[in-house]
Amino acid sequence: MTPDRNVRIADMQIMTKRFLLRDFVEDDVHAFLAYHEDPRALAFSGPQEKQPGYGRELLEHFTRWAAEQPRRNYQFAIVQRRAPRSLIGCCGVRTAESEQGTGEIGVELAPTYWGRYGYALEAASAILDFGFYELHLQELYGRTASANERVIRLARWVGAVAEDRPTPYWMASCGWRCTEWRITRQQWELTRPALRALC
Secondary structure: OOOOOEEEOOOOEEEOOOEEEEOOOHHHHHHHHHHHOOOOOOOOOOOHHHOOOHHHHHHHHHHHHHHOOOOOEEEEEEEEOOOOOOEEEEEEEEOOOOOOOEEEEEEEEOHHHOOOOOHHHHHHHHHHHHHHHHOOOOEEEEEEEOOOHHHHHHHHHHOOEEEEEOOOHHHHOOOOOEEEEEEEHHHHHHHHHHHOOOO
């Protein structure tokens, strides 16, 4: 059982102090597409992610992933538990293309919610717990452009370690490197107690 989390595996819901993490539903579409088209959200995205219709393609992927048996990829809407119960972003763990025992983690917030009261840290802590304690993974990783300072701060907060990876042309053309952040279950168990008071 995930420590200090209310997790319902049957319908894939994770409860934190302020948020419900759950599979996407039809009512999420407008808010999800709106923030995915925000230029601020696209600042560190590649050419494919900036194409019209990419947000809808993502939602189609999320729906297919949720129906897979066995399920290997989990992408959750992050919804406020209090009214107006707004969609504020999404997060997930994807294992389909990862080595056994590992998974790719991702957390994104709509730009409106950047820098607000530890929102990203609360969501990241919940999805790390899910990956390590529910999926029983031993290591989680995520990739980003080296200039993405918000992700760098978040990764350092949770105790992840940075490694350089081969850099796509579009990143290099902006003067950035591809950075991979990795965290083991053992590292998370050392970091987690210090974050409990925050999220």
